[in-house]
Amino acid sequence: MDKDIITLTVHGKDFLGKVQGRKGQTVLEVLRDNHIHVPTLCYHPKMPPYGGCRLCIVEIENMRGLPPSCTTPAVDGMVVHTHTDRVFQVRKSVLELLLAYGDHNCLLCEQTGNCELQDLVYEHGIEKIRFKSDYKSKPLDDSNSMIVRDPNKCVLCGRCVRACLEVQVNGVIDVALRGSDSCISTFNGMSLKDSNCVFCGECVSVCPTGALTFKQARFKGRPWELKKVQTTCTYCGVGCQMELNIKDNEIVKVTSSHEIRGPNVGNLCIKGRFGYDWVKHPDRLKTPLIREEGIFREASWEEALSLIAQRFENIRVKSGPDSIAFFTSARCTNEENYIMSKFARAVIGTNNIDHCARL
Amino acid sequence: MHTETISPLPAKGRQLLVCRGTGCESQKANLIFGALKDEIFKAGLADDYKVKFTGCHGLCQMGPTVIVQPPGTFYCNVAPEDVAEIVKVDLVEGGKVDRLLFIDPQSKERVLTYHEMAYFNPQRRIVLRNCGFINPEDIDDYIEVGGYEGIRRALSLTPLEVIEEVKSSGLRGRGGGGFPTGTKWEFCNKSPGDQKYLICNADEGDPGAFMDRAVLEGDPHSVLEGMMIAGYAIGATKAYIYCRAEYPLAHERSLIAIDQATQRGYLGKGIFGSDFDFEIKVKLGAGAFVCGEETALMASIEGKRGMPMPRPPFPAVKGLFGKPTNINNVETFANIPVILTKGGDWFARVGTEKSKGTKVFALAGKINYSGLVEIPMGTSLRQIVDEIGGGIPNKRKFKAAQTGGPSGGCIPAEHFDIPMDYENLTQVGSIMGSGGLIVTDETTCMVDMAKFFLSFTQKESCGKCVQCRLGTKNMLETLTAISEGKATMEDLDLLLELAQDVKAGSLCGLGQTAPNPVLSTIRYFRDEYEAHILRKECPARVCRSLIKFQVNEAACTMCGSCFKACPVGAITWQKKQPAHIDKEKCIKCRSCILACKFHAID
Amino acid sequence: MTNSIEELEKADVILVAGSNTTGMHPVIASTIKRAVRSGKTKVVVVDPRKIELVNHAELWLRPKPGTDVAWLNGLMHVIINEDLHAKGYIAERTEGFEDLKQAVSTYSPERVEEISGIPKADLIEAARLYAKAPAASIIYAMGITQHINGTDGVKSVANLAMLCGNVGIEGGGVNPLRGQNNVQGACDMGGLPNVFSGYQPVTSKEVREKMGRAWGVESLPEKPGLTIVEIVDGAVKGDIKAMYIMGENPVVSDPDSHHVRRGLNSLDFLVVQDIFLNRTARLADVVLPACCFAEKDGTFTNTERRVQLVRKAVEPPGDARPDWEILCDLARHMGYPMSYPNASAIFDEIASLTPSYAGMDYARLADGGLQWPCPSKDHPGTKYLHKDGFARGKGLFHGIEWISPAEGTDEKYPFLLTTGRVLYQYHTGTMSRRSVALNERYPECLVEINEEDAERLGIKSGDKIRVSSRRGRIEATASVGDSVDLGTIFIPFHFAEVPVNELTIAALDPIAKIPEFKVCAVRVEMVGEE
Secondary structure, eight states: OOTTEEEEEEEOSSOEEEEEEETTOBHHHHHHHTTOOOOOSSOOTTSOOOOOSOOSBOEETTSOSOOBTTTSBOOTTOEEESSOHHHHHHHHHHHHHHHHTSOOOGGGOTTTTSOHHHHHHHHTTOOSOOOOOOOOOOOOBOOSSSEEEOGGGOOOOOHHHHIIIIISOOOOEEEESOGGGOEEEEGGGOOTTTTTOOOOOHHHHHOSSTTEEEGGGTTSOOGGGOEEEEEEOSSSTTOOEEEEEEETTEEEEEEOOTTSOSTTTTOOOHHHHHTTGGGGOTTSOOSOEEEETTEEEEOOHHHHHHHHHHHHHHHHHHHOGGGEEEEOOTTSOHHHHHHHHHIIIIIIOOOOEEOGGGO | OBOOSSOOSOSSSEEEEEEOSHHHHTTTHHHHHHHHHHHHHHTTOTTTEEEEEESOOSOGGGOSOEEEETTTEEEOSOOGGGHHHIIIIIIITOOOOGGGBEEOTTTOOEEOBGGGOTTTTTOBOSTTSSTTTSOTTOHHHHHHTTTTHHHHHHHTSOHHHHHHHHHHHTOBOTTTTOOBHHHHHHHHHHSOOSSOEEEEEEOOOSTTOOHHHHHHHHOHHHHHHHHHHHHHHHTOOEEEEEEETTOHHHHHHHHHHHHHHHHTTSSBSSGGGSSOOBEEEEEEEOOOGGGGSHHHHHHHHTTSOOOOOOSSSOTTTSOGGGSOEEEEEHHHHHHHHHHHHHOHHHHHTSBOSSSBSEEEEEEEESOSSOEEEEEETTOBHHIIIIIISOOOGGGOOEEEEEESGGGOEEEEGGGTTOBOSHHHHHHTTOOOTTOEEEEEETTOOHHHHHHHHHHHHHHHOOSOSHIIIIIHHHHHHHHHHHHTTOOOHHHHHHHHHHHHHHHHHOSSHHHHHTTHHHHHHHHHHHHHHHHHHHSOOOTTSOOGGGOOOOBOTTTOOOOOHHHHHOTTSOEEOOTTSOOEEOTTTOOOOOHHHHHOTTOOBO | OOSOGGGGGGOSEEEEESOOHHHHOHHHHHHHHHHHHTTSOEEEEEOSSOOGGGGGOSEEEOOOTTOHHHHHHHHHHHHHHTTOSOHHHHHHHEEOHHHHHHHHTTOOHHHHHHHHOOOHHHHHHHHHHHHHOSSEEEEEOHHHHSSTTHHHHHHHHHHHHHHTTOSSSTTOOEEEOOSSTTHHHHHHTTOBTTEEGGGEETTOHHHHHHHHHHHTOSOOOOSOOOOHHHHHHHHHHTSOOEEEEESOOHHHHSSSHHHHHHHHHHOSEEEEEESSOOTTGGGOSEEEEBOOGGGSOEEEEOTTSEEEEEOOOSOOSTTOBOHHHHHHHHHHHTTOOOOOSSHHHHHHHHHHHOGGGTTOOHHHHTTTOEESOOOSTTOOOOSSSOSSOBTTBSEEOOOOOOOOOSSOOOSSSOEEEEEEOOTTOOTTSTTGGGOHHHHHHOOSOEEEEEHHHHHHHTOOTTOEEEEEOSSOEEEEEEEEESSSOTTEEEEESOOTTSOGGGTSOOOBOTTTOOBOTTOEEEEEEEBTBO
């Protein structure tokens, strides 16, 4: 028997029995691996656990208090209760406090339908907020064209901080101030635009609420209206896997996820994340163009291709196939490069084909 | 005072001791020190008297102080102008400067020496053994009273033998947790690691507590020596003193002490001729209360935001820079050299069954003499308040004592005779904490006091856990509403419920204990809360929104005290006439209420 | 890359040379920084510019541009001198070690310091760090290759890796980072003058016959064709009469733009197929509108040899068509039957003719792609190369001498110009300069100049300055700082209105024909001065 295997007894919401995990896992990881639900907000599988939201608290026999499952190491023989009345009550009070000290009006929020806080509030059957508060609205950081930061929707889960520091290792943001004034801040409270942020968008991608949103995507489509198409980024040679979020034949935003297999494990950079608007740019070429007396005119495909075929044929016959040359492209697909190689070699009969690999 | 521990008395010659702790220094103790030297010289006594500055004696309220030693004449509230008179009358003429002598609060008699003072006499000084008697900036002064004998003995033992000695003393961590120190060392000793760290927690954050500051200012070498012994015991070669930036003098004296010890070869490579290397650095903290918490403290030393981390892993396994680390506070370390020189058994004879040794309390609030007192564990609260502290001013009644600062709770009058040790304090719903002891009387409103502590913890919450960040905020808002008469009994119920959730749902001690002042005041003084809520009345007349600032003519004795106390002339009064308050002029400063002995102002 | 991106987190030491990874390959840079953060990995940066990775590095060596072979030889000199080389590995898996030993013997740290400016002690420390690491990876990019001795630089990198037994192990390797999304694929697919797909040489009769059979033609040309720069030269000379340019913008991207423009203008007939009417397309006789990546299916092969799917997400604008469809249609117009139902069918043909892609098809690529070589349907792909040996049998050391760059500074042109890219723009800017977000971050071409040089010349950040070389001159805005060393300036080539390649020299590496973009001599002055 594998000595790294541990067994836990779980009294869950819809589960009672023993589950197995590995030594070194946290209680939450064992529960998740066994598809036992525990609510979380600050936990994200991409990042080290934080233990701040206190929603994943559980009761563990022979342990005092309500340990958070995300930071508690799983030990063989543990008996874990995930949904006792006490646990449920504390979770509810956490959620009500978050609602009381923020501006969580789902009708006015971009993230409606894609908000973990919204889901959790629903899961806990919260209909009214018992806590009165003197919460005052804070100003947005709307200074750049990519990311909108709305501190009123921030639950201070610290995911963005860890995404910036632990995943992208840029460390642009951290928690600032103390007590109920605590907030996520850049150095010296600068706007994101003036900070040393490189706009990879990692923070937005892990934000569980509408505190961080993609500006270009705002009001362009509800989550359930978007069709996600997984593809490969067209910029550098890393080949990041990303999802184009499409509505009405338009790219609304670009997302990725650690659950998608690829060299980037869900990370992107500014170009892949935000540099897609040129796809719809009015300058895009839409018809073939033929130069006549120095000026381009629009032409049909038939006309353009016939002209090229005829000119190439003439030149080949007159000056030989090696008088024709091809630049293929490091930006086109393999299939297209292959076809151009085939075209140059089999149709024209020349090896004069190269591309900008060296540039 | 029991001074059997180590004689602080100089071996020879006579001394003039000038306290230059932070309190006295802020009242021109430096000028007093300079003037004394001048006057002694002028009087031709420079060869007969050594003028020496020291750290804090503890009785800060009566500072600046000058002690003529022997016989221990204790001059209080000395001003630079008094120095010439002290030299002339006491040193030259052999008399006493009566007006500067301490007056016993009970007998009203002048007391000649500190040996006879009720403030000092019941104390048992181990931690503060040298404070007020040696020059903290002179390593030889420390050595002269037996300093650095503890580490010499430790180095003749094995690390595990040192740990056994400390375990046998029964010493428990003085920072608040009360965890057995020897056991803590043993964990770190047994934790595998190529590099281990030792940290001295000098981030004393409880409002009102300043014993750690006093020790670092008055006897820094005892802390260094304690750290050396601990370092040797656990196998740490590098150590930090994490000192808050608000303690510039403690910081400076620590640096001087480290420098002197290094020059002597007491710190550095192969200390005291052994093969044990030990170095100490001082790291300044930026005044975050939460950085007193071990994991937040280590984060701060590493240059990160001071935010607590979950335990396990415990610091003994994975601490500073990921290495095994042991953390004790200043007061704990100051005990260690004595345990090594006098033995664990000797130490264990002081105190109660489970709480050994002494505890330093910072006595404050409604008390005649505030300052530091060190008493054997098990001393009753009554003795501390009535005897050492000289009772409560204006013959008011003891209401409760708040111990443990913002993490603690209150001890009401019904437990006035409680022997002060870890177990008893926990039993009545409070804690030892780091030793803050705030005395309250009938003019203290318990709602207001809970509000004070909660506003402190709310401001100091690191913001990580939702309950601590926002739960304490909501509790504070409810307390404010209660103090303004705007709350309902349902609010009180919700406050209690939330208090339990905050305790249960917070990661570190700050959040887990932040509701304690609220819970304990509700436990013992629920009637006061109800008075605010149901009768819109503050019985102690502290919560301004609920004070009418009008004279109750039935209770008024027409004495005129309020009239005399009012700073803005809002009160009119004539003999044999009840006073009257003009509400237009009144600024609600409460001077009249404090002046009135008959509770005649509503 | 011989190894995979994920393996960077398993390396004990990563030597980053001539790669501004955070700017060009940000996602790989994050992987490197995470590795450093975990405490396992140490990074040594060798770069004339103070790149962002320097902040995460254990050690930064700052060579003068164009001295790569010298400092690489210097590292090997120290390693051999201190007996830190992998003797067992060298004996078992390599040949030519004596040649190498001989060649590097004269590159003492003192001499290398003289050539490169790298302090002797730093060079020695870097050599020890690299050589003592159980697994050490070398990351490099155009900073090594874009020199007249770029091939020498690459061979020297390989020498170093083999010397310490770092080729063929997990977490090690020689890892060039490819700048463009499918530069690896374009090479793999035979987009080169001397090879068919999978690097099958056109000179091989056997290969030509195989390809001829598959493509239905009797013969295929056996003489290797011309490279980019040679094609342009041929056009200028009149040997090349017609060109077909697909998705390239040589007027902006290639060295010595004047020369390129003259070549293209000399053609009888130029076809450009692109998504925008870029500077090159404006010279064309016929322009054909193509689909961009979001509008078509296909595959890209990334820098770690991973073939991944590209999927159509939106419809193309107007009449734009996928490049392959256009080419097939044109072939039919020329009487050659070429048609495929979809991109997947083309890929199947590729797989059938390309041994390293033989085991791949779209279904297998759908989840995570596959790294070549993947010779059969049951092959899982190859995470790192040369595990059990080198393609040629034994790894061959090459003794290489350093040669100085083609153009040195002189009184008239006292600065070294080095060109490259910035994080916020891409290549010739055709796409990225039409993105609102990217232009907000980096709207105009900035010339990076050292603060001391700037002060001497009276230049402040934001000033308009003129940069001239023997071939041309441009004007741009100065950015003063410490990112470049004294005597060096850096200009990105993304900006068509600041065509830095009017300054660069078309000096080529004799083997790889790569232009020396990283060094040429220029003069810097304030606009208004002469």
